[in-house]
Amino acid sequence: MGAFKLHAPTASNAPAALAIGKLSLFSFRNYTEVRIHCDAAPIVLVGANGGGKTNLLEAISLLAPGRGLRRALLADLQNRTLSSEPWGVAADLDTPDGPLVIGTGRAPCSEGTQDHRLVHINGQPARSANALAEPIALTWITPEMDRLVGEGATARRKFLDRLVYSFDPAHGARVRRYDKAMRERLRLLREGRAEAVWLAGLESDMAQTAVAIAAARLHMIRHLRTVLAESDDPFPRPLIAARGTAEDQLTDHPALQVEDTLRAAFARARSDDAQHGTCAVGAHRSDLRITHRAKNCPAESCSTGEQKALLIALMLAYVRLLTIQRDMAPLFLLDDIAAHLDSCRRAALFDALRALGCQAWLTGTDQDDFAALAPYAQFFRVTDGQVTLL
Amino acid sequence: MLSPLDHLARQLARLPGIGPRSARRMVLHMLKKREGVMYPLIDSMTRAAEQVKECTTCGNLGGSDPCELCTDRTRDPTLLCVVESVADLWAMERARVFRGRYHVLGGTLSALDGVRPADLRIDKLLTRANDAGVKEVILALNATVEGQTTAHYLAERLVPIGVSVTRLAHGLPVGGELDHLDDGTLAAALLARRQAG
Ligand SMILES: Nc1ncnc2c1ncn2[C@@H]1O[C@H](COP(=O)(O)OP(=O)(O)OP(=O)(O)O)[C@@H](O)[C@H]1O
Ligand SMILES: [Mg+2]
Ligand SMILES: [Zn+2]
Numbered sequence: 001m002g003a004f005k006l007h008a009p010t011a012s013n014a015p016a017a018l019a020i021g022k023l024s025l026f027s028f029r030n031y032t033e034v035r036i037h038c039d040a041a042p043i044v045l046v047g048a049n050g051g052g053k054t055n056l057l058e059a060i061s062l063l064a065p066g067r068g069l070r071r072a073l074l075a076d077l078q079n080r081t082l083s084s085e086p087w088g089v090a091a092d093l094d095t096p097d098g099p100l101v102i103g104t105g106r107a108p109c110s111e112g113t114q115d116h117r118l119v120h121i122n123g124q125p126a127r128s129a130n131a132l133a134e135p136i137a138l139t140w141i142t143p144e145m146d147r148l149v150g151e152g153a154t155a156r157r158k159f160l161d162r163l164v165y166s167f168d169p170a171h172g173a174r175v176r177r178y179d180k181a182m183r184e185r186l187r188l189l190r191e192g193r194a195e196a197v198w199l200a201g202l203e204s205d206m207a208q209t210a211v212a213i214a215a216a217r218l219h220m221i222r223h224l225r226t227v228l229a230e231s232d233d234p235f236p237r238p239l240i241a242a243r244g245t246a247e248d249q250l251t252d253h254p255a256l257q258v259e260d261t262l263r264a265a266f267a268r269a270r271s272d273d274a275q276h277g278t279c280a281v282g283a284h285r286s287d288l289r290i291t292h293r294a295k296n297c298p299a300e301s302c303s304t305g306e307q308k309a310l311l312i313a314l315m316l317a318y319v320r321l322l323t324i325q326r327d328m329a330p331l332f333l334l335d336d337i338a339a340h341l342d343s344c345r346r347a348a349l350f351d352a353l354r355a356l357g358c359q360a361w362l363t364g365t366d367q368d369d370f371a372a373l374a375p376y377a378q379f380f381r382v383t384d385g386q387v388t389l390l
Numbered sequence: 391m392l393s394p395l396d397h398l399a400r401q402l403a404r405l406p407g408i409g410p411r412s413a414r415r416m417v418l419h420m421l422k423k424r425e426g427v428m429y430p431l432i433d434s435m436t437r438a439a440e441q442v443k444e445c446t447t448c449g450n451l452g453g454s455d456p457c458e459l460c461t462d463r464t465r466d467p468t469l470l471c472v473v474e475s476v477a478d479l480w481a482m483e484r485a486r487v488f489r490g491r492y493h494v495l496g497g498t499l500s501a502l503d504g505v506r507p508a509d510l511r512i513d514k515l516l517t518r519a520n521d522a523g524v525k526e527v528i529l530a531l532n533a534t535v536e537g538q539t540t541a542h543y544l545a546e547r548l549v550p551i552g553v554s555v556t557r558l559a560h561g562l563p564v565g566g567e568l569d570h571l572d573d574g575t576l577a578a579a580l581l582a583r584r585q586a587g
Contacts, residue, residue: 113409181535187501195507198499201542205535 016096017329018137019359020060023092026105027085028077029055030385038378040094042353042360046367046390047382053363056382057140057333059089060361062117063102064138065129066165069333074106074115096328100135133169137322137330141315143339149299149307153287160242160288161213163318164220167325171216178209178283185266189274203266207259210283214246215255217286227317227324233352235313235345236306237293244286290314308340316352329358337362338369347372395421447518449494449511451476459492466490468525470518472544474498474532477569482530485573487580490528493518498536499543507543515544519553526554528583545586556583 019040025031030052045053054070058077061069068077077087088105103120107113119126121135148155164171185202188194221242228237245265249258265281273279290299290310299310323329332353338346350372353360364370367379367390379390392400395417403413420428444450445457452458459465469490473479479492495510519527527548531537541557548555559582 177535181539184501184535184539191501195543197543197546198501198507198539200546201499201539202535204542205538 016327017094017358018331019094020331021092021094023060024088024090025056025059026088026090027079027082028059028087028089029079031055031059032079032082032385034385034387036380036387040359042362042373042377044367044370044373044377044379045361045363045382045387046365046370046379048365051382052385052387053382054142054335056387057142057335057361057363060091060331060333061138061140062089062104063091063093063132063331064136064166065132065169069140069142069335074117078106095135102132102136104129104132130169133166137166137326137328138333139166139315139319139322139330140333140335141311141337142333142335145311146304146308146340149290149302149311153285156288156290157284157286160217160220163224164216166322167220168216171213174209174213174216175283178206178213181206181209182279182282182284186273186277186279189270190277192274199270200263200267203263206266206282207262210246210262211250211255211259213283214242214244214250214258214286217242218247218250223321224314224317227320228313231313231317231320233313233316233355234348235309235316235352236295238299238310238314239291239293240314241289241291242286243289244283245281246283247286305340305342305345309345312337312341312345312349316356319356319358323356323358329356332356332358332360334360334362336364338364338366447514448492449476449496449514450479450492464489467523469528470515470524470526471528471530472515473530474537474540475569478530478532481569481576482580485576485580487573487577488528495531495540498531498534498540500536510540512544512547516547516551519548519551524553526556528580529555529557529586530580531558541586555586557586558583 017040020038023036023038025034027033045056047053058068058070058072062077067073079085079087086106086108088103090103091101093100093102101120101122103118105118107116107118109115117129119129119132121131126132145159148159161171161175181202185199185206188199188202221240224240228240246258246262249261253261262282266279269280279285291297292299292302292306292310295302299307302310319330319332337349341349346369350370354376362370362373362377363382370377370379381388381390399410399413399417402408402416403410408416420431441453442451443453443455443457445452445455445460447456447460450457450459454461466489469488470493471482471488471490472493472495473482474495474497476494479494482488482492493511493515495512495515497505497510499505499507499510515527518524527544529541529544531541545555545557558579
């Protein structure tokens with residue numbers, strides 16, 4: 001976590017942006033083959049429902065590690081009518097360090113190997129998709145995320161963890177390690193003949209990892225708060241907090257003491273956990289609390305439009321943070337963004353995107369919604385897996 | 391019926407680190423060089439299968455039982471290093487930093503994979519640690535959940551015996567496996583080992 005840095009970019013030295021110059025899709029979702037040329041300015045994709053706008057953003061999201069903005073399986077990305085040609089996505093990008101070429105796709109299936117994705121960086125095969133974390137900075141906001149604000153803690157916690165990954169690639173390994181230890185413990189408890197010493201070993205690992213996870217989350221929250229406090233866009237300010245056993249204690253107790261507290265809590269919960277088949281306490285119970293600051297109202301109770309605006313404010317702050325951290329503005333994918341926003345908020349969003357200097361990819365069904373962007377954005381129409389410049 | 395060629399390729403492809411394509415390449419290569427490569431290989435495999443034994447003391451693989459390491463008089467019998475697998479033992483030997491004796495556990499505790507204490511060579515370890523000659527037991531287990539849980543478990547069992555129990559230093563990458571570490575990192579982790587349990 002020492003990798004975090006936070007210093008404002010000086011005006012004269014505004015960070016450059018990561019930008020796609022050429023994008024090619026093969027056999028991907030409803031695309032057979034398509035190629036787009038664009039420049040660093042924002043891009044607007046318009047078209048009727050089902051044309052392939054979200055699919056295109058999904059393709060871009062696969063330039064980063066992970067499973068993309070729909071968390072799809074590799075097989076689902078495969079064009080259904082072209083099943084013999086493994087899908088592929090390729091992009092020529094501009095970065096502050098010079099040109100970058102990324103190619104990724106499903107590995108041709110061969111007997112005895114698992115479905116996996118291949119990644120090439122500047123023509124060289126990479127060990128895994130994780131290698132993309134280094135050259136690529138990318139994030140998105142989708143309609144599915146709207147529900148996140150009002151829905152349960154699980155969705156919000158996963159969202160927060162996803163935000164942490166881009167800053168701190170080790171966070172993924174931490175969360176997986178914690179889950180593994182937790183599943184081991186539950187299995188032992190369920191079998192009912194667990195040796196206390198073995199359980200204590202697992203709980204000790206869980207406690208250590210939970211504290212590391214909580215610390216990374218708090219770190220993220222602190223940085224986001226700083227950026228939110230400085231931002232001057234007209235979106236409602238969200239007040240954010242990470243809440244959970246470890247998170248709550250870490251604010252005023254040393255990490256080792258919190259580890260001990262957690263270990264004791266795990267040990268106390270054994271018989272209950274065995275009975276219910278779940279773990280009652282731990283890093284997997286934490287929540288990201290979001291509050292509408294001006295109204296002093298929890299996000300859950302805000303209107304749909306207000307929730308969307310809070311989420312946008314949060315993501316704008318996140319993009320700003322990424323920009324500072326990476327010394328370049330990330331790719332920012334905004335799916336169906338015009339929905340739920342009145343024209344005033346829409347204009348504010350466009351201004352904010354412009355100020356961020358990032359290559360934003362926006363989608364919508366109605367070109368008129370993006371009229372304010374017309375002077376400088378590039379417009380494409382997406383119909384039936386075909387993309388045409390407007 | 392598979393042809394003998396396919397049969398061989400299929401079997402090779404089951405080995406760790408070998409995919410179907412490289413298996414076929416190996417088969418073709420061997421068939422092209424039967425005298426120079428294939429027959430000598432058959433011969434070495436037969437001899438290894440017949441002669442390599444698992445040491446009943448430490449679990450290492452070697453030409454004799456007890457193995458060469460257990461009978462080497464220049465090695466320090468007061469130090470016992472516990473590793474998960476023979477591969478890890480060899481990694482320690484490659485790094486040339488440890489001059490004591492070894493104990494191969496044969497795996498790590500895992501509820502999900504059904505590996506319980508009785509499935510590992512733990513009783514044998516406790517017997518050896520009880521031996522008056524042993525002063526320190528070093529737990530050189532991988533930094534995985536299973537490795538660290540097993541280390542915790544062993545420490546709890548070993549401390550009451552009255553030996554000093556140490557663990558590799560936490561300079562090890564999280565989830566890091568000894569077998570994949572470079573020799574320098576391994577040496578540093580061993581030198582900076584700390585008291586456990
Ligand atoms: N694997 C696939 N192979 C072929 N077509 C697919 C595949 N997966 C999804 N599709 C199709 O792609 C089409 C476009 O989907 P997409 O979500 O990109 O539309 P969209 O332009 O974002 O529409 P909306 O405006 O409704 O959000 C859908 O009709 C869907 O059925
Ligand atoms: Mg869509
Ligand atoms: Zn031996």
